[in-house]
Amino acid sequence: MASSPRQQYLRRIPAVSALLEAPAVRDLAGRLPRTVLAAAAAGVAETLRREILAAPDEAALAGIALDLDAVAGRVRRRALAQAEPRLRRVVNATGIIVHTNLGRSVLSPAAVDALVRVATAYTNLEFDLESGERGERHEHVADLLRRITGAEAALVVNNNAAAVLLVLSALARGREVVVSRGQLVEIGGAFRIPEVLAQSGATLVEVGTTNKTRLADYEAAVTERTALLLRVHTSNYRIVGFTETVSLPDLVALGEARGLPVVDDLGSGFFVDLAAGGVGDEPTVQQSVAAGAAVVTFSGDKLLGGPQAGIIVGRAELVDRIRRHPLARAVRVDKFTLAALEATLQLYLEAASALAEVPTLRLLTLTEAALAARARRLARRLRRVAADRVAVATEPGVSQVGGGALPTAELPTRLVSLRPRDMSVSRLAARLRAGPVPVLGRVHRDALLLDPRTLLPGDDARVAEALAWALGEGGRERVQ
Ligand SMILES: *Cc1c(COP(=O)(O)O)cnc(C)c1O
Numbered sequence: 001m002a003s004s005p006r007q008q009y010l011r012r013i014p015a016v017s018a019l020l021e022a023p024a025v026r027d028l029a030g031r032l033p034r035t036v037l038a039a040a041a042a043g044v045a046e047t048l049r050r051e052i053l054a055a056p057d058e059a060a061l062a063g064i065a066l067d068l069d070a071v072a073g074r075v076r077r078r079a080l081a082q083a084e085p086r087l088r089r090v091v092n093a094t095g096i097i098v099h100t101n102l103g104r105s106v107l108s109p110a111a112v113d114a115l116v117r118v119a120t121a122y123t124n125l126e127f128d129l130e131s132g133e134r135g136e137r138h139e140h141v142a143d144l145l146r147r148i149t150g151a152e153a154a155l156v157v158n159n160n161a162a163a164v165l166l167v168l169s170a171l172a173r174g175r176e177v178v179v180s181r182g183q184l185v186e187i188g189g190a191f192r193i194p195e196v197l198a199q200s201g202a203t204l205v206e207v208g209t210t211n212k213t214r215l216a217d218y219e220a221a222v223t224e225r226t227a228l229l230l231r232v233h234t235s236n237y238r239i240v241g242f243t244e245t246v247s248l249p250d251l252v253a254l255g256e257a258r259g260l261p262v263v264d265d266l267g268s269g270f271f272v273d274l275a276a277g278g279v280g281d282e283p284t285v286q287q288s289v290a291a292g293a294a295v296v297t298f299s300g301d302k303l304l305g306g307p308q309a310g311i312i313v314g315r316a317e318l319v320d321r322i323r324r325h326p327l328a329r330a331v332r333v334d335k336f337t338l339a340a341l342e343a344t345l346q347l348y349l350e351a352a353s354a355l356a357e358v359p360t361l362r363l364l365t366l367t368e369a370a371l372a373a374r375a376r377r378l379a380r381r382l383r384r385v386a387a388d389r390v391a392v393a394t395e396p397g398v399s400q401v402g403g404g405a406l407p408t409a410e411l412p413t414r415l416v417s418l419r420p421r422d423m424s425v426s427r428l429a430a431r432l433r434a435g436p437v438p439v440l441g442r443v444h445r446d447a448l449l450l451d452p453r454t455l456l457p458g459d460d461a462r463v464a465e466a467l468a469w470a471l472g473e474g475g476r477e478r479v480q
Contacts, residue, residue, distance in 0.1 A: 006055075009052045013052075019072055020034075031083075040078040041075045090438040091459050094441060095413060097403070097454055105360045108344060111344045115336055125335045137332070142155070148271055155322060157328065157332060159308055160298055163298075163312050165199060170325035171227055172202035175226065178207055179193065181208050184206065193230075193265075202227065210239065215250050226258070229255050231248060231265070235267035252293065269304035270284045271284055271286065285313065295313070295318055296312070304358075305354075372394075375413075375416050398412060414452065416450040417447040417450075425447060428470060432448070439467075
């Protein structure tokens with residue numbers, strides 16, 4: 001009895017054992033574990049089965065390649081793809097400089113060297129070479145932080161969320177913390193000031209309104225239960241229009257009159273005042289310290305441009321209490337963070353070297369002329385690859401700082417726009433993400449926009465390769 005064509009096709013799918021013996025797959029045997037090869041072969045066989053069952057007609061069935069060599073080629077590609085690291089390099093063409101989903105800051109070469117040095121040898125992480133006794137891991141960066149910020153003492157923990165939690169736990173547990181309603185911010189889904197306060201065991205006392213908080217509101221809220229006044233920098237949004245906030249010096253004056261420390265959560269660690277260069281109004285850490293904030297907290301990997309870290313600077317007696325709190329051990333940093341942070345901070349001893357060598361600051365201060373030149377070069381290169389399949393042009397646009405910093409800063413840039421002629425723009429974007437080095441841009445209406453501001457050295461070539469792949473091999477192969 002003749003079976004249906006579909007069943008005949010199903011029977012022609014090569015067996016896993018045959019696929020493992022095919023040259024294209026056997027060739028990988030020395031490089032990849034047999035379990036990975038077997039799983040790839042079984043996976044491809046299953047995909048073929050589904051493709052056959054889903055084929056609408058005989059023509060579609062005939063288009064499915066089932067000969068051993070073709071299927072073994074698919075197995076080989078799948079096995080190699082599975083052996084790739086999951087955490088991969090991507091090209092950030094979004095123009096968002098501190099992109100939390102893309103790993104925030106890229107480290108300077110000096111920080112990378114420092115990382116390699118401590119990763120491949122024993123270090124004096126907690127060893128005092130002078131006395132020959134146990135040392136303090138924080139001391140390696142504390143000196144630099146004191147010199148750069150003017151604070152008496154410093155401590156580094158895992159990230160700024162941990163820094164805020166630790167500071168509040170150490171200084172305000174069981175007591176009250178006064179915060180303006182205009183500063184009860186959420187930074188990323190899981191970090192909300194009221195919830196962090198609750199976690200720390202402190203009680204939140206809200207004062208003022210969303211748009212207006214006056215000194216008198218704070219004065220009325222202070223009682224003998226108050227532990228501290230907390231100011232939170234509204235890093236990822238601005239309240240504009242009919243507004244009033246209390247300046248840090250005024251808050252500090254009130255704190256001094258009542259014997260209360262002011263804790264300033266700055267979010268982004270900004271050491272170099274860029275307002276002169278026309279970039280935003282972000283307060284610097286030095287300004288907070290000079291204004292008299294008793295404790296200032298900020299991130300290491302936002303505008304500071306270093307590794308993920310939460311940095312706490314402030315009065316010696318308070319930083320000491322924070323350091324001795326049991327939570328400090330739970331959120332401590334490792335040697336990699338300390339090494340990369342020390343090397344990054346060293347660059348800040350001179351503003352010019354920070355601007356030239358800290359990638360985050362370099363991208364932030366790129367000139368429009370430099371961006372326009374890079375956009376023209378990239379467009380020319382992509383036109384050669386795209387031929388007549390994609391219209392490539394340049395157009396004015398704006399980059400973003402990202403990472404919850406300078407939310408209203410408009411950084412003028414020159415974008416490269418890609419308008420595909422034989423596929424949708426979302427399909428082109430998907431293929432560029434699926435290539436050997438994923439390229440991430442911004443889809444706006446009918447165009448995929450690439451911002452040269454966040455392209456790193458060598459990325460132009462990666463984008464060109466990705467486009468060639470997306471229009472060629474990547475277009476033929478199903479995006480898995
Ligand atoms: C970003 C930010 C945080 C959280 O910092 P992480 O380093 O991401 O943990 C806390 N407070 C403010 C004001 C921030 O901007």
